[in-house]
Amino acid sequence: MNLDITGRNAVVTGGASGIGAAVVRLLQEEGAKVSCWDLVVSDQACHSVAVDIAQLDQVEAAWQETEAHLGPVSILVHAAAIGSGHFGFPYTNIPMSAWSRLFDVNVMGMVNVAHVAGPAMSNRRQGAMVFISSVAGQIGSQTDPPYSASKAANINFAQCMAKDLAASGVRVNTVCPGMVRTPLNRSVWQAWADQQPQEQRLTYEQWGDEKVGRMVPLGRWQSPEDIASTVVFLCSERASEITGQTINVDGGFVMHW
Numbered sequence: 001m002n003l004d005i006t007g008r009n010a011v012v013t014g015g016a017s018g019i020g021a022a023v024v025r026l027l028q029e030e031g032a033k034v035s036c037w038d039l040v041v042s043d044q045a046c047h048s049v050a051v052d053i054a055q056l057d058q059v060e061a062a063w064q065e066t067e068a069h070l071g072p073v074s075i076l077v078h079a080a081a082i083g084s085g086h087f088g089f090p091y092t093n094i095p096m097s098a099w100s101r102l103f104d105v106n107v108m109g110m111v112n113v114a115h116v117a118g119p120a121m122s123n124r125r126q127g128a129m130v131f132i133s134s135v136a137g138q139i140g141s142q143t144d145p146p147y148s149a150s151k152a153a154n155i156n157f158a159q160c161m162a163k164d165l166a167a168s169g170v171r172v173n174t175v176c177p178g179m180v181r182t183p184l185n186r187s188v189w190q191a192w193a194d195q196q197p198q199e200q201r202l203t204y205e206q207w208g209d210e211k212v213g214r215m216v217p218l219g220r221w222q223s224p225e226d227i228a229s230t231v232v233f234l235c236s237e238r239a240s241e242i243t244g245q246t247i248n249v250d251g252g253f254v255m256h257w
């Protein structure tokens, strides 16, 4: 299938690691020019900007710098996010300061990116955005309640944006990964493991395999590349009639039936 994105300019936030890095690679394979935004300059072979997405002035400057370098951006993939790093149940275990930092990054980071990309794409009447949420955003996950709540906010705000921007031909969708081996996923295990008595602790692999085996119909982890395939499809002209949707790439973990 020809995705027809050769020569398009794309921004990938959180592109230095995990799922974002896989999206950078696949967009490049498909012929797009990519700018990777992350806290540190990426070592990938692409345009790269160091930016904290929680800071609106940095996001505005990154957009200007990217468009000056690449030209008009018509694809945005927003993957940057954090977990609280705390054991999530009961939710009162989580210090209030962790809630506010997480919401600054996971919710306001999305809002900041939306405020630069939305008007620019809307004025040019061309663009596609994909926000990476999570299955945790749909099920009230006890593992990390602030993370779960922030990911629900991502889904909801992406729907608001999709409605706002549809008249100008800009599409907005959300992809929800299930379980993917990345530093963020590992940090969730670490917070859990730190609370367990030494003799009951599982390794990261054992913890993940047990969770996947118990909860996921297809019975396996997802890879960063599994997520990237759906993301890049949604960015492409092949998905031109898809907007405002929440697509789970999770081995069937979340099913509405």
Ligand SMILES: NC(=O)c1ccc[n+]([C@@H]2O[C@H](COP(=O)([O-])OP(=O)(O)OC[C@H]3O[C@@H](n4cnc5c(N)ncnc54)[C@H](O)[C@@H]3O)[C@@H](O)[C@H]2O)c1
Pocket (backbone or CB within 6 Å): 013, 014, 015, 016, 017, 018, 019, 020, 037, 038, 039, 040, 051, 052, 053, 054, 078, 079, 080, 081, 082, 105, 109, 132, 133, 134, 135, 136, 176, 177, 178, 179, 180, 181, 182, 183, 184, 185
């Ligand atoms: N790994 C999973 O199992 C899983 C499951 C569901 C959803 N997700 C989502 O997928 C997305 C990517 O996560 P990942 O698992 O690849 O994690 P990751 O930790 O590998 O990558 C996240 C990237 O975001 C960057 N980042 C964090 N805070 C930032 C900030 N303030 N400004 C700029 N960049 C920042 C990090 O530096 C990192 O490179 C996230 O939105 C996450 O919520 C992951």
